[in-house]
Amino acid sequence: AQSVSQHNHHVILSEAASLELGCNYSYGGTVNLFWYVQYPGQHLQLLLKYFSGDPLVKGIKGFEAEFIKSKFSFNLRKPSVQWSDTAEYFCAVNAFEDTGRRALTFGSGTRLQVQP
Amino acid sequence: ETGVTQTPRHLVMGMTNKKSLKCEQHLGHNAMYWYKQSAKKPLELMFVYNFKEQTENNSVPSRFSPECPNSSHLFLHLHTLQPEDSALYLCASSPRQGLANEKLFFGSGTQLSVL
Numbered sequence: 001a002q003s004v005s006q007h008n009h010h011v012i013l014s015e016a017a018s019l020e021l022g023c024n025y026s027y028g029g030t031v032n033l034f035w036y037v038q039y040p041g042q043h044l045q046l047l048l049k050y051f052s053g054d055p056l057v058k059g060i061k062g063f064e065a066e067f068i069k070s071k072f073s074f075n076l077r078k079p080s081v082q083w084s085d086t087a088e089y090f091c092a093v094n095a096f097e098d099t100g101r102r103a104l105t106f107g108s109g110t111r112l113q114v115q116p
Numbered sequence: 117e118t119g120v121t122q123t124p125r126h127l128v129m130g131m132t133n134k135k136s137l138k139c140e141q142h143l144g145h146n147a148m149y150w151y152k153q154s155a156k157k158p159l160e161l162m163f164v165y166n167f168k169e170q171t172e173n174n175s176v177p178s179r180f181s182p183e184c185p186n187s188s189h190l191f192l193h194l195h196t197l198q199p200e201d202s203a204l205y206l207c208a209s210s211p212r213q214g215l216a217n218e219k220l221f222f223g224s225g226t227q228l229s230v231l
Contacts, residue, residue: 038220106222
């Protein structure tokens, strides 16, 4: 079965530090990849997505992610974090299975805490 | 395994059918959510229940009718759906809506196809 791993469960950074959150998935077929963010007290919202084309994807609020197919990875990055980036970040994979049906799998999430 | 179970995993229904999606959580949470993910679109929030009371309805058509009989169970009743309603329907739960450190736990979803 496919799985999504986010190895960093809790990350604490100071403002202006650089961020990289890891995401690895286990499925070898065609995938769509997402990063979602949940700010405190709010619902999930999409940060960025990859369907095809340029493997370096830029999202909202200065975030970007790079799809490296050979490494089954889709890591999230931001050069300089702000206090307002404090949130829970979820990686998700939408895979196209042999039967044609799709299943969406979320990672367990990474809690980012940015200290002023 | 997130502790949130959705059934069925897959559902095919005609436009005149009535069916229900079920979600159950064993985490002791008090908030439950329905999300919809259509092809190549981001996740859309549909409904939120907090302590069995509906707190959000994100302009969802009335052909989708949620029910939350207790904090552990959430249903989505479907009737006279349209083909464009075909999507992945995700249930999620959290300890309580609106907490600063709230974290959502998602089920694996029901893949719905409307013919």
